[in-house]
Amino acid sequence: MSLRLVARSVSGLLLLGLSLFADSPTTQALAPRKDQANAGRERISFNENWRFHRTEFQTDDLAYDYRPDISLSSNATILKPWILASGNEFIKDPANRHVRPDGHPGGDAPIVQLDFNDSDWESVTLPHDWAIQGPFYTEEDPIIGGGMGRLPVHGVGWYRNRVTLAPADKGKKIYLDIDGAMSYAIVWLNGNLVGGWPYGYNSFRLDLTPYLEEGEDNQLAIRLDNPPDSARWYPGGGLYRNVWITKTDPTHVALFGTFVTSKDVSKKSATVDLSVRIDNGPEKRTIRVEADVYEISAKSGKIGKKVAEFPSQKIELSSSDSQSVSLSTQVKNPKLWGPPPTQTPSIHAAVIRLYDGKDLVDTYETRFGIRDINFTGEGLLINGERVQIRGVNQHHDLGALGAAFNIRAAKRQLDILRELGSNAIRMSHNPPATELLEMTDAMGFLVIDEIFDSWQKKKTISDFHLIFDDWYEPDLRAFMRRDRNHPSVIGWSVGNEVGEQHDDEAGAVVARRVVAVAKDEDTTRPITASMNFAKPDMPFPPTMDIVSLNYQGEGIRDSPAYSHLTGITTSPQYPAFHDKFPDKLIFSSESAAALSTRGTYIFPVTDGISAPVNETSGGNKAAEYVSSYELYSADFGSSPDKVFRAQDNNSFVAGEFVWSGFDYIGEPTPYYSGLSRSSYFGIIDLAGFPKDRFYLYQSRWRPDLKMAHILPHWNWPERVGQVTPVHVFTSGDEAELFLNGKSLGRQKKAEFQYRFRWDDVEYQAGELKVVAYKNGERWAEDSVRTTGPASQLRLSSDADNVAADGKDLVFVTLEVVDEKRYVVSDAQNTVTFAVDGPGELVATDNGKPNDVTPFPSKERNAFNGLALAIVRATGKGKITISATGNGLQTGKVVVRGN
Ligand SMILES: *[C@@H]1O[C@H](CO)[C@@H](O)[C@H](O)[C@H]1NC(C)=O
């Protein structure tokens, strides 16, 4: 939150109480501080005390618009003409802005009235995903299939809450800031239609001021509407990100109103340019703009030393004016922002103050980074250093927690990705929670920020194509203005595999329109759209600043193992794109699309380096498993080994974003027809447990980490004497494998070889051990052994303390172990979790894509030896998490709520 400091340290005369019931006020106003009484701005969390109700099908006569999946009654009120005006601030040409018709349709609906009785509605705290608790649809042909996660995301959901206007707030602007509402949000206040925002991934602001009355009884009602075929993955449903009330002076820094850029960056100095847009109220006013640059402490995240100030500037604002001022300053010896491990992600803040004479009218903080990024045809240079992109694609869901954003769960994902050696994330395929970008800033991840999965051409019957023409401009501008100050964002992706790629000149025309809007917002970053089809000589690619390839770089269905497949065959395209666009940066925005089920091994194993999964090779359709030898891919995909080869053979390639970092809900390729409800693409499973592939990427991305990893596990009583290939991933360059102490040979890595494989090993129980070498020196070891039967449950937590703030979480890993405490890697025991003390179980998982036990269940099958429990503190004190299982010794772990 760019306003974090401001919200904490600045208050005003404003006392806005937000409460649902008069007898239980939850005044969240900040204590007033006399010295800054007129500092103007407060940003108050509005996540508590909501009432929620959902109907599976449309039962009211309200709708944003006609849609292929709903049949509206002839009485239906189409609200689109009123909603379109909510985007006006982000439409550049005044001629294209929408004139809102008179009146407040829907204002008479009982549900938006103050006296509507919502006491039997569910009480919810935001962020809230109405679908994640399930249950999963398990029937054939459900309304929501595996593609969207088999969860009840569709339908109409209403949220109600009350807003208080304190006497002291009269004359202030009061805004409702919604970070994400899935989808087609329409908002009423006191029976007045305030506005709305259809696209579920964008953040938006509505002005409540005209409709607020003094007192506590301002009734807010928000209607959301999710079509059943809105996406190719799980979108979630509801007010799934944070919601805020922002209060400002009538004269204030506009929404997303700052833009900080740096140029002429060196270790000695940098020029920092700041533009500030100021919205004025009804009175004519002269405003002095002052702004300073501070360092942000990496440790505390707080404002530190002042390192520069901008010259102050005066601006005359007429009634209801909106104007920008541009300021520039020099920072001497700037601490630069750059990705670890070779650089440090230093953060700065610009603090802007608006004065009317001596009165401080507004204070606004924007965090940014000083860095020089150069996108060249030979790769990415950050502050002059060539940095290879070791990226992953991430969907927005947080596994068992669904789409409901949670900082702790997102941080856990980033920590696991950092352990993997990843330095980059592509936000596939939509704007992320803004808090996630604050974390990528602080940790130094490089981000490709992406907004659309479709333009005019549809992928599903009710996806964004329905509203593209009306909304692409306001959505794109709002998204870019929100995210443009994040140093981690290095480029904008305006589309993913859009159908317009296939559309020759007509598609390029649309692309140029979208790109022109993006360039009008930001010329400091390249604009791109990811191409899984367009070839260098087609009209589409030249419209983009950088070449963003999905799967084409390494080739699609081009190697012998894929030759029996139908579908487009594409030879490796890196060289052709490089020849055609020698000065443009090239990277794989999606690579691999490898598939696997954690800890599952299927025989025989292909002897090639990459093969499509099918019933006779790597797959088991009945069980819905893909072998974790990590050689199998989707029909259009490739193994990691094949991708690495293509990259190393084309050294100009800037790197890759693997599809995908974590498994995510929906898109269960290749098992749409079974019960699967989450993906197989992840390097890490849905529960956050690394698959074997994790160590293959780690061996490449962290060459200095001494590591070796053996697969498969070694519990194969039914395979005695049978060939059971053993593969090893290591950052070493040589390795020797031992079975029960006997060497099975020492191997050296050849060029374009990324794994060691002993494909003729005959299984016998015991211990497999690998010793890896680098430059002739002993480097790392790993071993796996045949275990005894499951005998106990072992729990461990990823934190000792958990804040009792309703948001913090602790992730507890359960391992099924034998008597000697070795993990039984094929154990599937049913376990029951319990929480004693001031804590509660939020969800459980095991990373198995076709497990249809609802996520909140306390009972869960371990999957290949592991399960996960997610726990929240409800108060201070000792919280004991335990797990029991039939015939197994109980496991326990203690954490402290505080
Ligand atoms: C439309 O509204 C009229 C008057 O309120 C009502 O009688 C009629 O049943 C409604 N028709 C439908 C299809 O809902």
Ligand SMILES: *[C@@H]1O[C@H](CO)[C@@H](O)[C@H](O)[C@H]1NC(C)=O
């Ligand atoms: C609201 O409805 C509940 C039952 O759904 C009822 O118990 C309660 O009395 C109602 N309140 C009012 C004010 O009518």
Ligand SMILES: *[C@@H]1O[C@H](CO)[C@@H](O)[C@H](O)[C@H]1NC(C)=O
């Ligand atoms: C970017 O790097 C290229 C190649 O090294 C160099 O020619 C060019 O001058 C650089 N551009 C900037 C703006 O630094």
Ligand SMILES: *[C@@H]1O[C@H](CO)[C@@H](O)[C@H](O)[C@H]1NC(C)=O
């Ligand atoms: C499965 O893929 C292999 C290549 O890896 C191919 O030889 C085989 O014919 C395929 N089997 C089926 C059933 O498609």
Ligand SMILES: *[C@@H]1O[C@H](CO)[C@@H](O)[C@H](O)[C@H]1NC(C)=O
């Ligand atoms: C490297 O690329 C060339 C063509 O540019 C190709 O002929 C060769 O087979 C590739 N080598 C590998 C190992 O993929």
